[in-house]
Amino acid sequence: MVTVILGLPAARGERFSEEWAVTRGRIERVAAVPVSRDTDPAGAPRLSRGDG
């Protein structure tokens, strides 16, 4: 589905299945972490607190 929408070739790399199995586990574990909706996504971290 994703590849069709983005006009990408199907995932055919010889390591894709193995990598996807690992990635899927990561998605499940990350989704299971309770996170408050007040938590801003980090993005590129800007670590300065303005107190130099």
Add this chain to the structure above:
Amino acid sequence: MAEPWALSASDAAAEIAAGRLSPLELLDATLDRIERIESRVQAWARVQAGDARGAARRLTELGRSGSHAGPLHGIPVGLKDIFYTAGLETSCGSRIMAGFVPAYDATAVARLRQAGAVVVGKTHTTEFASFDPSPARNPWALDHTPGGSSSGSAAALAARMCGGALGSQTSGSICRPAAFCGVVGLKPTFGRVSRHGVHPLAWTLDHPGPMARTVRDVAMLFDAIAGPDAADPTTLSTPAPPRAVAALDDARAAEAAVRGLRVGVPDRYFTDGLDPEGAAAYREALRALGDLGCRIDEVRLPDLFAAAMDAHELIHHVEAAAVHADTYRTRAGEYGHKLRAIIEAGFHVPAPAYVRAQQIRTLTIEAMRTVMGAVDVLATPSAPGPAPAGLAGTGSPVYNKPFSFLGFPSVTVPCGFTTGGLPLGLQLGGRPFEEVTILRLAAAYERATRWGARAPAL
């Protein structure tokens, strides 16, 4: 004086400043060294002898007139081949980028040149700074990986083919190869060194940084490249960069700063899978830090640390997929197997999972700020062991990636050798923008143990 190519960057700079060595003499000795050993080490993607000679000649003439370009006046450097160089091919270790000649220098490159460094050439990188290996070999054992992705930079330094180098780290690509090759690498705080002109692997995880043979040499390069850059907004509104060399050279202050430093030893993760020789070297390194007057305390990592490392991988894969989407659409078959799998998996990660991963990053940064309220530095092994045998992989970044995820600074310094003669590294992590704290401790440790003084027999 030792052979010029054997001098550390600091020692070479001192010889040049004293008029006992010219930039041209140093470069010629370095090029001769490269000529003799490069076919075995294969650290360089391309050497620009002509351009380098031109620059060294200009610096030599400048020196004769009584002027110096800067602290790196005449020091030969290598640049990982994802750093853009004006007029010089930057192929990122990829067939896809072959022949690409940038019109401008990366900010870090321009700043090195401004400080007087002589660009010898571009060092090999794994493909697009990911995991498909480059031709580079480990100078300590040519049938072992030098690590990655800054493979050529680490190998060139260990083999004494340059005095300093640039690398970049998204997971473990500065500290891992530096440790495997027995040199020093600094992954600065995110936002400390501009990413402008550095081909991205994953925008929010990429950290350009210096590599060299000694901690002071790394500090010299760091001083040259750190600081705000309008072309990279993440470097703006950050604290003023430290004068790291001055901090190291103030011996009394440096010694006082190390004495009583609180060094945290993580309760888990950083020793999972550590091999016995690595574990012995790590224990010995902690003892040496204690001998320097540091207080060693175990610290408990946050409960979400394991999930944070999963989050790192999701962010890495999604951003890598986004970086390469347009090229992958038409040239998927030209990617190496490892990067292709990362890109393909990245396309399939649901967007909410990426956002959740970035939220976990926020929480982990705050939790680790709390952990590092109780200690000044974290000390860990730099890798689960020495450089693995074989050239098909580049070893594991597992102990380095937490600092890439957090954006906190980390440095690796040699901490021993295996019975087989391969280097091992000690990794020191610090609070955001406190590079000087970890550099001072690394320098004190380096001075006390002298592990970094050994050179591979080539």
